[in-house]
Amino acid sequence: MERQGWLIVAVLMTSMMGGALSNAWLTVGLGAQGGDVLTASQVNIVDSSGRLRAVIAGEDERGLTSLAFYGQDGAFRGVLGADANGDPVLQFNNAAGFSRLSAGVQDDNALVTVGDQGAGHVLVGSLGGSPIVGLADMQRTPLRLTLGQGGQPQVSLFNGAGQRSLGLAVGADDAPFVSLFDGAGAQRVAIGAVEGATLINLGDGIRPRLVLGVADNGLPSVGFYDEEGTLVRSVAAGEQ
Numbered sequence: 001m002e003r004q005g006w007l008i009v010a011v012l013m014t015s016m017m018g019g020a021l022s023n024a025w026l027t028v029g030l031g032a033q034g035g036d037v038l039t040a041s042q043v044n045i046v047d048s049s050g051r052l053r054a055v056i057a058g059e060d061e062r063g064l065t066s067l068a069f070y071g072q073d074g075a076f077r078g079v080l081g082a083d084a085n086g087d088p089v090l091q092f093n094n095a096a097g098f099s100r101l102s103a104g105v106q107d108d109n110a111l112v113t114v115g116d117q118g119a120g121h122v123l124v125g126s127l128g129g130s131p132i133v134g135l136a137d138m139q140r141t142p143l144r145l146t147l148g149q150g151g152q153p154q155v156s157l158f159n160g161a162g163q164r165s166l167g168l169a170v171g172a173d174d175a176p177f178v179s180l181f182d183g184a185g186a187q188r189v190a191i192g193a194v195e196g197a198t199l200i201n202l203g204d205g206i207r208p209r210l211v212l213g214v215a216d217n218g219l220p221s222v223g224f225y226d227e228e229g230t231l232v233r234s235v236a237a238g239e240q
Contacts, residue, residue: 047072064089071095159183 045054055068066081066089078092090103103112108129115121123134123141130149134141142158148169155168163185169177173194180189186205193199196216201208207229214220224233 041058043056044052045056047053051072052070052074053072054070055066057064057066057068060066060068060081063084064079064081066079068079068081069077071077073095075095075097076093077095079089081089083089087105087107088103090101091099092101094100099113099117101112101114102117104110109125109127111123111125111127113121113123118138121136123132123136125132130146132144132146134145135143140158140160140162142160144156144158146154146156148154150172152170152172154170156164157166159165161183163183164181166181167177167179169179171177175192175194177190177192179187179191182188182205184205188203188205190201190203191199192201198214200212202210202212204227207225207227209225209227211223211225212220213223219237221234221236223231223235226232
């Protein structure tokens, strides 16, 4: 899954679910639906002391059809609703009015945010048909866990610039791989175990330049590659 696609969806989700709902009376043109039906653009629910505790709105100021909840102090504490496209939205706030749990659905993508969106939080969702878990810090998600197209687990760590620094993966053939990247996101080192052989691939960021290996029979070897990625020399155990 591409990093940019994840960030864009995350930003869209959090912006859609963030903020508080006002108590303003909203006017919406609704037709009468019969004598046994109450038609209103908004219903305010109060407690025994007359304090506003909930609002049912056909369309609030954010364009949501919503059920919003308020604390005894009047602070907005949560909302359950749907946007103009019918996509569901859920948000719960702490006593200070900051979101601590939010969820939303856009098309086939679903995302749940747990924690402080302005600091450290956890993202759990399904993006592009793939499940993903991320540990995020504001707009950065430096740690991500996901599954590849074949269901292979993948763990990626990203630097402060949003470039991948470390990757852990298990291939379709159940071969594990560790990849190291430079500050620009170019792969420099790949370490893996394939069909009983151990490989260490050292590259220039574009192609392999030096490959160290131990075959399944235990014999080591070293391969040297030129700037075009062509093998120019191979030295095996016992060779001079």
